[in-house]
Amino acid sequence: xxxxxxxxxxxxxxxxxxxxxxxxxxxxxxxxxxxxxxxxxxxxxxxxxxxxxxxxxxxxxxxxxxxxxxxxxxxxxxxxxxxxxxxxxxxxxxxxxxxxxxxxxxxxxxxxxxxxxxxxxxxxxxxxxxxxxxxxxxxxxxxxxxxxxxxxxxxxxxxxxxxxxxxxxxxx
Numbered sequence: 001x002x003x004x005x006x007x008x009x010x011x012x013x014x015x016x017x018x019x020x021x022x023x024x025x026x027x028x029x030x031x032x033x034x035x036x037x038x039x040x041x042x043x044x045x046x047x048x049x050x051x052x053x054x055x056x057x058x059x060x061x062x063x064x065x066x067x068x069x070x071x072x073x074x075x076x077x078x079x080x081x082x083x084x085x086x087x088x089x090x091x092x093x094x095x096x097x098x099x100x101x102x103x104x105x106x107x108x109x110x111x112x113x114x115x116x117x118x119x120x121x122x123x124x125x126x127x128x129x130x131x132x133x134x135x136x137x138x139x140x141x142x143x144x145x146x147x148x149x150x151x152x153x154x155x156x157x158x159x160x161x162x163x164x165x166x167x168x169x170x171x172x
Contacts, residue, residue: 003087010090015118017144022116024090026083037086039112039136041143046074046151047136049081049109075136075151081109089113103128112137115144 003026014022021042028035036050081089089109093102102114103124114120115128115137125145130138139154149157 006090009094013117018116035083037083047076049086108134112140115140
């Protein structure tokens with residue numbers, strides 16, 4: 001299935017508080033499988049699934065702290081997933097997994113997409129402890145539950161420090 005069709009199916013499943021605010025993208029470079037996928041929220045990148053970063057973090061190259069500065073203002077760690085992992089997570093949620101299996105998944109994107117899914121009701125969402133989740137699904141859970149929190153404020157709250165505006169960060 002083409003990415004554009006899979007993306008459209010995933011976006012159609014987003015619940016109302018996330019519809020139009022949360023988006024998933026993918027870019028490939030030429031005939032290579034390298035590239036990246038990313039989630040954006042209100043136009044800001046909140047999760048970057050870069051194939052090269054995934055392999056760097058996996059030990060193919062030595063990762064320097066300078067390479068992952070941009071991840072400090074995002075909700076996923078450097079190299080957490082690759083572009084192919086993002087495609088697989090979308091595919092599984094649409095075609096293979098039940099919503100219960102997706103919510104219980106160890107894959108942070110599959111779990112995040114399940115929380116964003118309109119098939120998950122408010123009572124079920126209210127029973128999930130956001131502190132027990134990775135930052136990306138926890139943030140989406142709070143938005144689904146009606147909290148209007150910025151990514152910077154969420155990151156600061158998780159780290160126990162005051163929020164720092166994204167303009168204070170330097171891009172790598």
